[in-house]
Amino acid sequence: MSFCEVMSWTMIFLSLVVALVGLVGNGTVLWFLGFQMRRNAFSVYILNLAGADFLFICLQIGYCFHIILDIDSIPTEIYMFYHVVLNLPYFCGLSILSAISIERCLSVMWPIWYHCQRPRHTSAVICSLLWVLSLVWSLLEGKECGFLYYTSGLSWCKTFDLITTAWLIVLLVVLLGSSLALVITIFWGLHKIPVTRLYVAIVFTVLVFLLFGLPYGIYWFLLVWIEKFHYVSPCNMYLVTVFLSCVNSSANPIIYFLVGSIRHHRFQCKTLKLFLQRAMQDTPEEEECGEMGSSGRSREIKP
Template identity: 55%
Template sequence: MDMTDPAWETELTTTYGSDQVFYQHNTGEMILKVLIATVVLVGLAGNAVVIWLLGFRMHRNAFSVYILNLAGADFLFLCFHIISFLDSIFNLDFVIGAMSRFLPLVEEFAYISGLSFLSAISMERCMSVLWPIWYRCQRPTHTSALTCALLWALSLLLSLLKGYYCILFWSVQQFWCPVLDFLTVAWLILLFVLLSGSSLALMTRLWCGSQRVPPTRLYMTVVITVLVFLFCGLPFGILWFLISWVLSISSLYLPMTVALLSCINSCANPIIYFFVGSFRQRWRKQRHTLRLVLQRALQDTPEVDEPGESLPGEALEMSGSSLGQ
């Protein structure tokens, strides 16, 4: 073979360039997967702690019920991603098998549930500020628990119907799959509108106007959680809408980047709780446990002005404890 043949040099250059692009592609994909796995592990640990504390170690009331269910949805969302990561690394088709077709439905179910609970938290907090007398005196008992059960059921129903019509019987029921996609996207848009409107009203009442409400830790917890969702969790819903109705995504980096952002959103919620709960608190005393820090993050009473003084443990239970769940 003539090593100086221009055709051979062109073929060699093309092959080398393709291999280099393929290597860079695999490297970038692996970096994103490792980042996702790291965020997922941190998020699983944080949400597990929140579920344990709110489920078994603390008195549950109006807002803690929503936080508990939101942590459950985030935990389920992160479980899907850790299973997907392990499957991509170790090729677990022989373990997962046919279940791999239904695993994305778990992701959708967890995402819809998480957005539903976050919208419910923001709306309930907004009502407690705009109509405080009605909220404290006329609010039905166990509203939070019933609302969470209804949101779980609705999210599960949408996911099961999509699995039934879009996966099991797609060949004979092609009409219903686009209809279910439309209903799902419409529900997500409605939740986003409710979340944005209630959050805007809450922030306006908090910082604007003559009748401003003094900020509490619960205010800051809700506001920061919503802001993190808008930056990190909302792109997942936007990509879902684009894939369902507008275009097909050919690039692998965009879905993985969106998945990383959505995992950061689910991982950030426990960090927000513990950050808000420990802010401006002295840690010299051993009684500052994770339980008390989480209680402070959900505290709906004004801060004590004296330096280093905080409310006693019993007073840290959130407002609404007398309302039931």
């Protein structure tokens, strides 16, 4: 067995293990935020981001099992449709992450406007629009590029690829720009702004995407613009990007629970909800500790 084959199988099994862990983690986040917790503006975004990651991981698990079991009976049309559906959660997840970063930046730079003028259901409306836009665009690109069914003319395929690439670049620039503006405002702004758990969770989520989620989009960008890149790339770089994307989608729940568990020494199953709830709170550490202390004193005074 050659080195490339060993590397490919290693990436497949590692992707499967990481994806299964991520499936449980994102499923837990979906359960708590969807049915067990009261949602706020940012938890709605986190809920939809977890949904996009959950769908992305499910598709990657199916892809890994398809390779491991060596299933050749699947029609080509279904296999191509898989790639179309796979673009949906990836684009939607990146769009939601950019929306989170922008809204967090607005809440820090213009807090009075954000808390007083912001429409109540903005998060839900934006997430719905992003899901619909990602779905429609994935289907249109799949239709024009022959992924859904064979078409004789693919004249619009390159145009759709160009627009898709531009979309990814714009989202990436927005994500980096808003994150940088947020960091500058917090640490070098005129007014001292406390760093909250929510801010830490968002920053780490963005960093994880840049390190592990972005290579998947870059790989497809190279496939579009560099002729025969798939054949000259060392070994099977696509499987490497699959593994990295699985790490990205699986890491977000771990980030939330770790950020929520700061200064909390008990790691029990029943505290997972508390960890997630604390990670979604946009309150300074001092206020949070003060509230916990006052609640504890009230329980001691109560007969």
